[in-house]
């Protein structure tokens with residue numbers, strides 16, 4: 001006969017369960033009058049995963065984000081944030097959000113805006129940590145300045161600090177770099193990578209595809225309110241290639257090239273298909289061996305189709 005479960009078992013069982021995804025949504029649908037903005041969208045963002053939401057103007061990206069955050073009511077579909085319904089304040093308190101369009105009270109200073117938003121989130125974040133958030137977005141020396149005098153890019157930096165200040169487990173960024181200069185964009189890229197390293201999940205809506213390609217683990221592509229493609233970069237972009245311009249390639253060198261991956265050869269250009277995540281030593285070892293075999297190496301270029309090229313071809317197929 002089995003006795004009562006020992007104390008703590010339920011907690012241990014829960015602790016053993018895999019963490020629920022940061023975002024789970026299924027069958028999201030939204031119409032504005034006669035226009036269908038979102039038409040059956042489902043996807044997930046895992047814990048600590050950086051996912052890019054891509055698609056042309058009007059594809060439904062911001063509408064999806066607003067439904068995820070319970071700012072717009074879906075006509076159909078379900079959303080769970082961090083394992084809880086999007087309407088649950090406990091889930092919302094652990095989500096940071098940078099809206100596409102926003103304006104802070106112009107009479108408040110940057111530090112006051114941050115304090116206000118941290119208080120609204122209910123998190124207890126000490127002042128030193130709030131100051132650190134302003135430092136992270138390059139506004140440390142503007143903390144005491146009124147927001148009314150901020151440039152667009154500075155307001156966007158402040159918006160990012162607000163999204164990050166209350167120690168979120170999920171951050172949703174709607175066009176976070178649209179007003180930023182190249183240095184600001186690089187800063188945001190580093191920020192996203194450091195969030196990922198800390199296990200914070202990120203959903204990023206951006207038209208800057210190069211940026212998405214650099215930081216995202218996975219992308220979801222929307223068009224006309226539907227998901228038209230989704231996957232890791234390796235799944236969407238296929239294998240990495242290595243293009244080499246060589247001369248004096250003998251049979252042994254050709255065999256060495258073929259051992260690295262499927263080989264194509266045209267004139268003095270050799271293209272080797274590498275695995276999606278090649279060993280970092282693959283390329284230097286190959287080049288050293290080729291040189292050892294008497295090959296003269298003129299150029300070595302990594303290559304694969306870019307996310308931008310892939311996105312354009314997916315959208316062209318959709319619109320054909």
Ligand SMILES: Nc1ncnc2c1ncn2[C@@H]1O[C@H](COP(=O)(O)OP(=O)(O)OP(=O)(O)O)[C@@H](O)[C@H]1O
Pocket residue numbers: 032035036037055056057058059060061062063064
């Ligand atoms: N409040 C609204 N009232 C009426 N139509 C709306 C509203 N919000 C969005 N739409 C419509 O829904 C569709 C999707 O808009 P949404 O802003 O979600 O697209 P998006 O992919 O974020 O576009 P962009 O890249 O231009 O920001 C568009 O046709 C838009 O006109």
